[in-house]
Structures are given as structure tokens and as C-alpha cells.
Amino acid sequence: MAHEHKLAIFRGLLKFKSNTQKIWGVLIFLTIVTAIEVLLGIYKPESLMSQVLGMKGLNWIFIILTLVKAYYITWDFMHMRDETPALRRMVVWTAVFLICYLIFILLQEGGYVFDVYKEGFIKRDF
Amino acid sequence: MSTVATTGTEGKAWGGGSKPLRASYGKMMMWFFIVSDALTFSGFLAAYGFSRFKFIDSWPIADEVFTHVPFFHGNFPMIYVAFMTFILIMSSVTMVLAVDAGHHMQKTKVTWYMFLTIIGGLIFVGSQAWEWGTFIKGDYGAVQTKGGNILQFGEYVQKDGKKVFKRVAVSDFAATSQYKDRVQHERKNGLWFFSEGTLPDYTVAEVAKGLASHNNILVRSQIINSEGEKTVLSRAESLKQIKENGQLVVQGANLHVNEYGSPLFADFFFFITGFHGFHVFSGVIINIIIFFNVILGTYEKRKSYEMVEKVGLYWHFVDLVWVFVFTFFYLV
Structure with missing residues (x-):
């Protein structure tokens, strides 16, 4: 092989x-x-x-x-x-799933914090 | 010669010697290490994304930050980073060629390809050091406000029949006064446990005076307008902002201040490219060790160049991470 x-x-x-x-x-x-x-x-x-x-x-x-x-x-x-399909899936699926999850959560939260600043709950002092 | 004790399970599935997934133990563990390291880097890049989304309307525009090429003057956004990317991909190629030559047990070829890989890695690390140096040194300088925002300077000029905003360096218009507000505090001049970094070349008062006497110069704020450009303030507003809100003249970037915009941008730049540079550096060290092993004939004796393959996996991973750093730091 x-x-x-x-x-x-x-x-x-x-x-x-x-x-x-x-x-x-x-x-x-x-x-x-x-x-x-x-x-x-x-x-x-x-x-x-x-x-x-x-x-x-x-x-x-x-x-x-x-x-x-x-x-x-x-x-x-x-x-x-x-590589064998099993090894490939172990590596790729795990990484892809966890990374997508992390990105979704953090970007969602970042957008929310932006809105909080923008909609006026907190003002940025210039 | 075997150092493995006989257990009576030889030939059975868990008796040792078999390779699950047809990958050797070392290679599989390298893959698992890469997965965990990939998650670390994704954590950093996602945190960068978080901060960027948090300040999405005022984040620095990378094209305006990384515009230098060594030995050349002028404005070349992205060219040098593209060169660095190409160097790293190229050294990935020589690495995979070394692995391939290893499969055919061609010692001389492996030696040369490993050598080229190491050279590529060194060029990359050197370029990154230069990139850091340029970023720390800064370009035009800016004024930081009380609220921590950055005000930059420039003027409208005619270029190809269009009115474009051209940046002007603080040192080109700031008035120089003979008397400074204060001198840098050094240990020898006062309490020995107090010291401070170098003071800015200009004070805000000098910048305000210089701005007042140069009618063409305007202030640019961090806010990105609907055309995707930073907002330029009117002349009256420019004078007012510097006078009322200016607090510190900033030149270059460090972990506290950043003349290009949000200090977070500089923090993430140093942290992510630094962590990646550390990976490249350790990759070069490991490559050098393997390189000497190849020369000494260690893998000829083992009749397998698998070690080259394993370090190759690590090296490609470093390249892979750079592809993402390149996109999310410089392009998007």
C-alpha cells in the first residue's frame, strides 16, 4: 500500500x-x-x-x-x-464543525454589541 | 533488539503492530495535533472577527495600513504580503517534494528540498519581522482623542481629474515650539522605580497650531461612510475636534495606541501574526533538526523517511494558517 x-x-x-x-x-x-x-x-x-x-x-x-x-x-x-475516509472525516468534520460553531457565536455576539453601541444604550464618548 | 515485551496478544487487533486507519501512530497524532492547533488559530481569528464586528463602522482599512515594500518608496497595498504568501506556498512545495523524494529513498534530493524549505521559512520570518517594524514605526502619525478615537490628517488633491484625499504626515505641518510641555521622565531623574516610554515628537497644542496655519489640511475620522471610505471632517469641525478632544499625538502602533485606528487592530495584528510567526520559527527549527538527520543518514538506516513526512504535515499546516490570516487580516 x-x-x-x-x-x-x-x-x-x-x-x-x-x-x-x-x-x-x-x-x-x-x-x-x-x-x-x-x-x-x-x-x-x-x-x-x-x-x-x-x-x-x-x-x-x-x-x-x-x-x-x-x-x-x-x-x-x-x-x-x-488517507482513509475515516481519518479524513475525523480530522476535517471535527474541525469544520467546531470552527463554524465558534465563528457563528462570536460574530453574532459582535454584531449585537455593535447594535447596542449604535442604538444608544451606551454612547461612545468622542 | 526489540524493546517491546511479549504480551501474548500478537496477531490480535490490539496486539500492536497494526495500523488503524492505515496511518502510523506518529502521523495520526500529528493530524490530531493539527486539529487542535487549527482550533486555537480559529479562536484567535474568530475573536478578531468579534472585535471587528463590534466596531464594524470604524475598523481600520488594511489597504491603507500595509502599503510598504522594502527598498521601494510609494504606495503598494498588499504587494508585499502577497509575496510573503507566495514564499510560504513555495516552501510548502519544496517540502512536499522532499516528502516525495523520501518515498523513493533519494537522500540527496531530500537534503536539497529540505534546505530550500528552510530558506523559504527564514525569508518568511524575516519578512514578517520587517512588516512588524514598519507597522510599529508608523506612517503619517495621528492624534488620539479623549475617547480613544483616532484623528488623521490629509488634504484634497486633484489626481487624474478627480478629487482625492491624500494623507499628510503630522511632521509636515505641525508647528514646532521651542518649549515643550515637559521632558521624558527617566529613572535617573526621579524615583528609580518610575519611568515612561518616549514622548511623542509633537504635542497636541503644536499640531493644533500647525493645523490652524495650514488652510488646506483637514481631519479624517475613523467612521466609515457609505462609500466605504473614512469620513473627512469640514475645516471648522477639524479645528474644533483637535482643539477640544485631542489628547495625544500618536506615531506608529503598539499594544496601547495605534495611529491607524482602533488599538484592538494592532493588538490582534501583533498577537495573531506573532503566534503564526512563532509557528513558522519553530517549524524552521524542527526542519533544521530533520535536515541534519537526513544528512547523517538516520532515515536511510531506518529505511523510512516518515519523519520528513510528519514534519512536512506541520509545515503545510503553518502555510494553511497563513492563507487564512492573509484573507482575514489583509483582504477582507
């Missing part, structure tokens, strides 16, 4: 001949994604600045691209793709 690698990414759309080749392929992909993020961050296109689900559309794009990068780092650089 030692060191077999699954060599296809993008759900089998792109197949590599060797593990080394796959690593370079993933690097190119991650570099492109980072470049897109930086360009969007510098130019901030007006069309993406509208509010979507309580946040700027652009910020959602950043978060999604980050998750995409995180996926390929974990799956291909850390070889999560080659």
Missing part, C-alpha cells in the same frame, strides 16, 4: 502522470488563485461591492477562494486525498 497517490484533481478533470507533476500543477493553481485575490484586493471592482448576505460580495469571493486554497493544500500537499 505504501505511498500510492491519487493523481487526479478537479474531480478527475485533470490527471497527472506522477506525484511530482501533480505538486507543480497544484502550485500553479494556488498561485493563480492568490494572484486573483491580490488583483481583486487592489482594484476592488465596483460591481462586486454590493451587499450579499450581510457582507460585501467581494469579501465572499475572498472567503470562498481561501477555502479553495485550503482544500488543495490539505488534500494534495498534506496528502489527505490518500
Whole structure:
């Protein structure tokens, strides 16, 4: 069993001949994604600045691209793709569940505290 | 040679030697450590999100904070952090190539790739130190009000036919008076157990005087308006705010004050990037240890380069965390 690698990414759309080749392929992909993020961050296109689900559309794009990068780092650089499903789920599901829970609670609470300041229960002294 | 006592359970499921989940003990524990460390970092980033949501209408805009590139003058938001991200991803690649070469028992290749990984890590840590230095030193300076808010300065200029707000440094307009309010208190001048940090270069009175004599300069408050920009006050309001509410001239950032806006921003910046930098640093140290083990042939003797794989997991994790720090500190 030692060191077999699954060599296809993008759900089998792109197949590599060797593990080394796959690593370079993933690097190119991650570099492109980072470049897109930086360009969007510098130019901030007006069309993406509208509010979507309580946040700027652009910020959602950043978060999604980050998750995409995180996926390929974990799956291909850390070889999560080659681990057994049970190990993968133990690690990924646990982390994803707890992190979502934490983020929800803290952001909800932060928004509430903002409202308390804004609606005038407490005034910020200038 | 075996140091394991015979228990009579050999061959049974819990008799040892079998690998549940087809991962070795060390690798599985590295994964579990990574999960717990990921939760620690998420705790920090979520706390950052909490504070940001709490002050969502006055949080500093990262593009205006991190605009420097070493050896170049000018305004380049994000370029240097993008470079740092690329360096870290690149060193992740050399690490995974080292792991791959290890699988094929190619000692020379592993050695070189480990070496490159260490160099990448060092460049990253150095860049972060530089980033910290720039942030601490500050840019334009600002005035902190009694309520702890930050007032920055600038003027409207014509650029490509559009009126844009250009920041002006406090040192460019503040009046210098011969007499200071007071001098820095040092231990040798008074009670030996009292001392204080360096005093600001200018007093609020000097800034107010300078502002009064420069008609073009306006004050910018922290409040973000509907266009996503910080609100610029009128000339009359600018003079009034500095005069009535100004308390301290701030240059740069530390854990108490921050010329870019909320001190919490600086606190989280130092804490999160510091904790991440500490991870990179310890990763470099571990990589160096493994690097020497590779050179000494330890893993040739073991007939397995799994140790490279384990330290590789840690190294990739550090890269993974940076991807998130990059997004939530610099982009969003």
C-alpha cells in the first residue's frame, strides 16, 4: 500500500502522470488563485461591492477562494486525498464543525454589541 | 533488539503492530495535533472577527495600513504580503517534494528540498519581522482623542481629474515650539522605580497650531461612510475636534495606541501574526533538526523517511494558517 497517490484533481478533470507533476500543477493553481485575490484586493471592482448576505460580495469571493486554497493544500500537499475516509472525516468534520460553531457565536455576539453601541444604550464618548 | 515485551496478544487487533486507519501512530497524532492547533488559530481569528464586528463602522482599512515594500518608496497595498504568501506556498512545495523524494529513498534530493524549505521559512520570518517594524514605526502619525478615537490628517488633491484625499504626515505641518510641555521622565531623574516610554515628537497644542496655519489640511475620522471610505471632517469641525478632544499625538502602533485606528487592530495584528510567526520559527527549527538527520543518514538506516513526512504535515499546516490570516487580516 505504501505511498500510492491519487493523481487526479478537479474531480478527475485533470490527471497527472506522477506525484511530482501533480505538486507543480497544484502550485500553479494556488498561485493563480492568490494572484486573483491580490488583483481583486487592489482594484476592488465596483460591481462586486454590493451587499450579499450581510457582507460585501467581494469579501465572499475572498472567503470562498481561501477555502479553495485550503482544500488543495490539505488534500494534495498534506496528502489527505490518500488517507482513509475515516481519518479524513475525523480530522476535517471535527474541525469544520467546531470552527463554524465558534465563528457563528462570536460574530453574532459582535454584531449585537455593535447594535447596542449604535442604538444608544451606551454612547461612545468622542 | 526489540524493546517491546511479549504480551501474548500478537496477531490480535490490539496486539500492536497494526495500523488503524492505515496511518502510523506518529502521523495520526500529528493530524490530531493539527486539529487542535487549527482550533486555537480559529479562536484567535474568530475573536478578531468579534472585535471587528463590534466596531464594524470604524475598523481600520488594511489597504491603507500595509502599503510598504522594502527598498521601494510609494504606495503598494498588499504587494508585499502577497509575496510573503507566495514564499510560504513555495516552501510548502519544496517540502512536499522532499516528502516525495523520501518515498523513493533519494537522500540527496531530500537534503536539497529540505534546505530550500528552510530558506523559504527564514525569508518568511524575516519578512514578517520587517512588516512588524514598519507597522510599529508608523506612517503619517495621528492624534488620539479623549475617547480613544483616532484623528488623521490629509488634504484634497486633484489626481487624474478627480478629487482625492491624500494623507499628510503630522511632521509636515505641525508647528514646532521651542518649549515643550515637559521632558521624558527617566529613572535617573526621579524615583528609580518610575519611568515612561518616549514622548511623542509633537504635542497636541503644536499640531493644533500647525493645523490652524495650514488652510488646506483637514481631519479624517475613523467612521466609515457609505462609500466605504473614512469620513473627512469640514475645516471648522477639524479645528474644533483637535482643539477640544485631542489628547495625544500618536506615531506608529503598539499594544496601547495605534495611529491607524482602533488599538484592538494592532493588538490582534501583533498577537495573531506573532503566534503564526512563532509557528513558522519553530517549524524552521524542527526542519533544521530533520535536515541534519537526513544528512547523517538516520532515515536511510531506518529505511523510512516518515519523519520528513510528519514534519512536512506541520509545515503545510503553518502555510494553511497563513492563507487564512492573509484573507482575514489583509483582504477582507
